[in-house]
Amino acid sequence: MHIAGHTPDAPHPRGDSVEQSAAISPSVTEIESLKAQLLEARKQATLGELLGTTTHEFNNALTTILNYARLGIRHPDKETRDKALNRILSASTRAAKITASVLSMSRSHRSSNRMEPVNLVSLTEEVLVLLEREMMKYRVQVEREFSEVPKVLANPGQLQQVLLNLLVNARQAMPDGGRLILRIATTPARQSVSLLVRDMGCGMSREVMQKMFDANFSTKAGPDETGKGGTGLGLTACREIIESHKGRIRVESSIGKGTGITIRFPSLRPVAAAG
């Protein structure tokens, strides 16, 4: 980024122009502080979205439990009771998974800057638990292609945030539903671990692709009924976070066919070539 400085021996402009030149020439520290503010704002937004999503997901499990408990009480025959108990068991197992996910996320958001060895597969599963119902509602079929991969050095809270945004973007690109492929694999040539999020959605034009990482750039009218999308900070924050992890992000997209976004992180263990 080019940072314009103020030449000391240039004739000193007066009034407006001084203010203007100060405004268009932020110092490196100012830029860093703005970046930090942006990341913090986006993190708060993610936490807000998460709160909405998990409450919905949890309520859904609770409704199932209540309904089947009522059914079991109303119909004392063994067959109905067994069926009711089984449904209650699976709904409560799901509710327990949701709370475990939320607890893990709030833990990682509290230790905000700590880097630790992270297993991308389990982190992705945790995020998926929270989006399961939302994906079902929009008829998005999530296909997992997960290999066993070495850990990467990362801040789990920030990675969850990246993943949430990529998954929500993919879902929003397919308003009529479709397949969402998640692939986690190693790339021996680069000694890296990668995560691909591929949707079969609307895709992006060249113009959108050029601007997608810009702060506040969004083609969405505003938050959808799940309260997500439209701030235009999602990918901006993703890129900031990935760069701070010495990772890479690559986007491929074609209009009407879909988008594939690969994020890649240095592996903590040497990655051997297959075969």
Ligand SMILES: Nc1ncnc2c1ncn2[C@@H]1O[C@H](COP(=O)(O)OP(=O)(O)OP(=O)(O)O)[C@@H](O)[C@H]1O
């Ligand atoms: N998977 C995708 N398919 C099609 N377009 C996409 C996809 N991901 C991102 N985009 C485009 O890039 C824009 C910027 O994405 P970004 O995630 O930064 O913002 P947003 O989703 O609009 O809002 P939010 O900040 O709330 O996430 C989107 O508005 C959309 O036009």
Ligand SMILES: [Mg+2]
């Ligand atoms: Mg987004």
